[in-house]
Amino acid sequence: MTELSPAAVEFLKSSGASSPPQVEHRLALLRSWKIPQGSKVLEIGCGQGDCTLLLADLVGENGHVTAIDPASLDYGAPMTLGEAQAQLKASPLGNRITFKQATVEEFCQSNDETYDCAVFARCLWYLSSPDMILSMLRSLQGRVRRVLIAEFLLDIQGDSAVLPHMLAVISLADINIGQPSDPWTGNDNVQSICSPKMICEMGRQAGWELEMESTIQAAEGLEDGRWEVGHVLSEKYAARVESLTPEPRRVYAKMLLDAVKQSTAAQPLATVKALPTWFSSWKPSS
């Protein structure tokens, strides 16, 4: 297993951007794709650049990562997207990274560059609708040799400590079906959920062929489950559920929220585990 470079280790220590379980989990995922050194990578939905740093390290000094995200550079706390990206650019690995605020479609229309691979590292549930995946995958045709997609999988794999995370994201996907009166719709981390099956259908429709798919368990201590469950158990979230209309949607959302609560009765928040991650590799259909 490749070790992280001293420069990457130093940046992770000094920036405090990612917790050790986050780094461990992302590394396990990225390494499983076996991206060769020297690769030109297009990273989709890079956010604060947590995967970008690791990708830049993996591709080595002759590789490059172009990392795009349509989110506002003001988004995020305690550090904004813009601040986090600037910090990364100023690091020793900064010259291997180009950040760009753009959707995949905008980015592909704005230039003719080609890449060895496009990476979607658990960014799809941030989309307001999974249908956007089809258009993104179509835009990448002729521009990248491989598409690498990873997202959480709605499966507890026999471990009931994962159930609260599963129920929390089902609740989030439901509440984000949308309510004009809910100012939070569209601002949750998880806004929609797609299954591997749905991603695979869109991949094929967009002219890609599945080369490989597999699943890895969440790294020990990965916080994503606790974060989403904590968010759903907040008073603000309960108020959003109570204000849903029409009545049957409110009742359904309340039932889901009670199921999340019930699941954490036996599984205190601190011990909630994150869902496993499904990952896949795609080449253009012949």
Next chain:
Amino acid sequence: MTELSPAAVEFLKSSGASSPPQVEHRLALLRSWKIPQGSKVLEIGCGQGDCTLLLADLVGENGHVTAIDPASLDYGAPMTLGEAQAQLKASPLGNRITFKQATVEEFCQSNDETYDCAVFARCLWYLSSPDMILSMLRSLQGRVRRVLIAEFLLDIQGDSAVLPHMLAVISLADINIGQPSDPWTGNDNVQSICSPKMICEMGRQAGWELEMESTIQAAEGLEDGRWEVGHVLSEKYAARVESLTPEPRRVYAKMLLDAVKQSTAAQPLATVKALPTWFSSWKPSS
């Protein structure tokens, strides 16, 4: 533990109405309420009378069960509600039973009878909306001394063999939020889901005070989980999901259906277990 009377055993054998796990599970539930012999019971949502027979046996020859259900007597297969109820009336326990096709509200308005207890034995998820529970519980004020409520609980209690049942009923509750174009809306066994918390809120609002609540696991072999999962995995159900509108609701429903499928990949249908049952006892608030 009280044994079933020879008459009840004989009826169960000859009618084939309920499987042994169904009888065992219902008996465990009904016995936990300790309904005294000689009681006058009002059973709500009796359906084909599966619990009615057991209640009639438990109350003994000096007790009586008035069993009501608003469903059409033509409903049900292979035996209709009317046929099943007639068979039960013709049995040696038939003189302890009165069937009536009515809602709780209609029934309470049509007479002044009082009862020792009202029993809701897992009939609430059949309601098109849990809000109907409030009105039913209000109607029972002054007419029954105790209210006994039991319903499935959305909790796997650490046993992942229960997860497919949980996900299937979440999917059913979602699809039954309603779609005018879906001729099946309102015909599923599970149409809405309410949590104990929601039932307790309505119980209090309707002037009842919780005396006791507890949970029992499903009897070994109880088929309800397999039935609901099998229903959700049918081609007909997949077609209903595909025809849902608007698009975000279709995508959400498809994701839930994929989660049910994923859960049965590790847990073949024949080994799916049923959710636990929550049960409770209520007296009028003082």
